[in-house]
Amino acid sequence: MSDSRTLDLELARKVLGEQPFSRLLGARVTAFGDGEATLELDLREELLQQYGYAHGGVLSYAADNALTLAAGSVVGSGVITSGFTIDYLRPATGAVLRARARVVRAGRTRVVCRCDVIAVDAVGTETLCAVAQGDIAVLEPSA
Numbered sequence: 001m002s003d004s005r006t007l008d009l010e011l012a013r014k015v016l017g018e019q020p021f022s023r024l025l026g027a028r029v030t031a032f033g034d035g036e037a038t039l040e041l042d043l044r045e046e047l048l049q050q051y052g053y054a055h056g057g058v059l060s061y062a063a064d065n066a067l068t069l070a071a072g073s074v075v076g077s078g079v080i081t082s083g084f085t086i087d088y089l090r091p092a093t094g095a096v097l098r099a100r101a102r103v104v105r106a107g108r109t110r111v112v113c114r115c116d117v118i119a120v121d122a123v124g125t126e127t128l129c130a131v132a133q134g135d136i137a138v139l140e141p142s143a
Contacts, residue, residue, distance in 0.1 A: 037069035084134030
């Protein structure tokens with residue numbers, strides 16, 4: 001299902017880097033391709049809420065971008081989030097927030113993806129904090 005517009009890791013990083021909000025958060029693409037994408041960001045104090053947990057908006061941001069990146073790895077860069085749902089399972093604490101997304105089904109005009117949002121502590125232990133599912137609209141359908 002890939003076409004000549006399918007992104008590679010370097011281009012995915014460039015696209016993310018062009019988003020001012022992603023730069024503000026310090027987000028980075030750490031894995032990309034074949035219908036999957038992983039986005040990470042360091043959990044620093046500015047991203048926490050009053051109880052010391054990562055703010056829900058930060059988890060939503062990570063899921064949203066990972067879902068869209070995963071879709072882009074299959075259908076190309078002309079994609080945008082149409083909608084997504086997120087379920088928060090437990091508070092996110094630790095050193096890094098990791099969002100791993102994968103394509104469930106890629107169609108001509110819409111891609112459905114799922115995402116696990118994971119908090120990683122200082123020794124590398126992962127804790128699942130949220131799950132999301134999204135519809136990604138294809139702005140430039142393949143011929």
